[in-house]
Amino acid sequence: MGNIIHRIVRWARRRSPWVLHFNSGGCNGCDIEIVDLLTPRYDVERVGILKEASPRHADILLCTGPVTRQTRDRLRRIYEQMPAPKWVVAVGTCSCSGGIFRDGYNVLGGIDQVLPVDMYVPGCPCRPEAVIEGLVQLLEQVE
Amino acid sequence: MKLDALLEALQEAFPFKELNPRPVPVGETFITLPPDCLHRAVGLLVERFDLRHLSAITGEDVGDEIVLLYHFWDNQGLTLRTALRRAEARIATVTDLIPGAALYEREVSEMLGVTFEGHPGPQVLLLPDDWDDEPPSYPLRQRQEEDS
């Protein structure tokens, strides 16, 4: 019985990933590609992805951009506000490593300097297909 | 913009200063002024020539001096160049003449440590609130590169 419930819940989690998008210091390039995911060509609602507004409703935190000194605490707080189970996806090269901005005086580096990252999606900027692929691969690992 | 008339008027207002007008690409004219004349000069541009569009204020640390460039524009560019002594980087604000300069001045102020006297709200603009203040460090000042 427990096994069946476990499998049902896993099925539901894989099919209903609600994402929250936070730009922690990016250039907008990845952000508009993430918003693009919602629009007719990519339409991620067909795989159950919804872009949520409140951290409390979200399962996956999609981060773009490097972490700047101003956004660090906010990023942590948003992560803490999300109910478990939750995952973090770093979208874009600068959110993976700091990228081109890594030696800026106000930049701390990639998202993994602040939060545990579950999936890295490189690209500058990431294509929407790459973001979808990253999410799908993340969901395949969901238990 | 009537550049010749403008230069003439400026020279008339500051008879003993060397204005050094020189063309700079692309379509810009640079005029040099001492810091204490700048506010009056901007006032003259705004009132006599209706030159109200200040595109930007560039600040640069060139070693012993901090250079400020006030980029104006009215169908062609006019830049007022002034140099402050690094030890005492202060200049009168132009926000009373051009309210739009408020953010430019705040940025120059935090990046280079220039004090704009009379600025209505000289808080930091881009840097974090906890940017290390003791001793003051300014991201675009040159000495920092040598330190790090």
Add this chain to the structure above:
Amino acid sequence: MSRMTIPIGPQHPALKEPVAFLLTVEGERIVESALRIGYVHRGIERIFQRRTYVQSVHLAERVCGICSHVHSTAYCQGVEALLGLEVPPRGLYVRTLLCELERVHSHLLWLGVLASNLGFETIFMYTWRDREIVLDIMEELSGGRVAHAVNVIGGVRVDVAPDQVRSILAQLDELGRQVEAFVGVIEHERTFQARTRGVGYLSADEIRRYCVVGPVARASGVDVDLRRDAPYAVYDRLDFRVVVAHEGDVWARTMVRILETVESLSLCRQLLVGLPDGPLVSRAPRRVPSGEVVSRCEAPRGELLYYVRSDGSDRPARVKVRTPTLTTLITLPKQLQDVNTADAFTVLSGVDLCIACADR
């Protein structure tokens, strides 16, 4: 009525980028607003000083993801002027073509964001769907949807083949029809008008006092456009109209932007049809003679200024970027005064904030 403080941002669904507004409201009326930017401040002007001139082209494109090409255009134009380098006409045409495509993309994107913030999801979906056509064209030309890496110092690195010209013209015609439909919606949809008319009003005098540029200025009757007033690239060889409106509200800004999109599409056609033969790029030396330059371009959001000073080495001594959003930010407290809380988001969208540009 009791006062309440509503913090908007840095994470907020209406904002694609982190920026914080503190709205003090009485009921639904805003009595005070405070603005905090700098969340996206990466210190780009400092990073410029550590990169060579060639690397800096790449960095200039990353100031902003929406108007990346115009940033590198302004930068390259400046460095080319320092070098005294003549860009071949074909290179200038391609560069201008990308500038105009980018304007179309930026304005459509903006219209979608405005509609989404107004709760008009359908228009958001339609504008972004049609924006894909522009992205396809840009991808076909450059290989990049958002960042193009088209500009190099001395010209461009991509060419437009004759069969590409034909296919792009066809795609532009299709897009033109869609844009006409949007014009109709903006002009006639009553709920849209109810939400945008009279909201975020700025007078021409306020525009001048705050040195505001771009579509926001043009929507208040201030007739400035660098493409006409100080032609760069090949704008002096093209035929276009500068769209000006006089209402000064969000609706006028919408009209200005969407009609500008129509103009931009016509500019793209002119550029493709009149594309001259010849090389794309002039060879540029790695070292730049000392000197300084002020380079201005009309970005989708208005006047973009690059100041570059060279000390004769292979790295720029100083690159200053003044983006158009910095000029519109300062008007926000004025625009937000005494408006309804719901309209605050119309106002914020209406000026087309690009925080990445403003913070650098």
Add this chain to the structure above:
Amino acid sequence: MRDLLSALFALFIFPGFGFLFACALAFQWIDRQVTARLQGRVGPPWFQPLADFIKLMAKEDVLPHGAHSWACAALPMVSLAAVLTAAMYVPVGRRAASAFEGDLIVVLFLLSLPALAYFLAGWLSASVFSVVGGNRALLQYFSYEVPFLMALGGPAILCSSWSVSSIVVQQSEAMWMVFVQPVGFLLAFVGLIGKLKRSPFDIPKAKSEIVAGPLTEFSGRKLALWHLVIHVQTVVGVFLLTDVFLGGGGIGIGIELGFLSVLVFGAKALLILLALSIAGALYTRLRIDQLVSLGWRVLAPLALAQMLVTIWMGA
């Protein structure tokens, strides 16, 4: 024994909780599909609402510091109970199991309970956005509720009965109310959009303004229940309009359809749902002051006029 079994069946399976739950999920899917198609998208697969529901049920349930914990837990339960109870009196194709004279009033009352719970949830969940959303929800309630009640009162007066079931029965012998009272139907439809907080009246939960309104701080199970409340409310609201204005499961003068009437009823309900989705996709969200003025300057006077005409006709 048989009576008891059939009562239990009616309560839990059809047209009880099980049926309503299935309908709520189905309606949500249809709504999302239609909206997606209108926007040129593909839309979610059929099991999406179920997956969302299970996932939320299995998620951690956190509340911010300062939120009223037992109230936040009780409010969605109470609302769910209210809308499920309301459904007991709304006939689905056939006569409602527990119909009695005056049940229309009960249904209308039970349907407004969630609005009040929603407002309270906003006030008690310790977030600025929730409070603003709660305030808006209450203001909105006062704008749509009066015209909505008066619009539904019209058919009741004409039929001289305040029971949904007998209004349905009377329509099977005469014309559908939508033809007798088109204005009333329109008002009830607009009122329903307001009641369900759907676009363009999604003011209390305007995503781009106040995040998710009163639900901003809810997560996990409580959020799942809130979503269920909203969707069951949609189902009951649509069923109510179908019954009162479209003649329930009947197709015209005096023909008995038996079990088929459920299908006819479903088809009519789907039409209303479709109209709701389309209306949501076509307009810009109004501002709360614009809605209040629409409610009191346009809808309420129209409803009043309709009411007076109805009484005059009936007399």
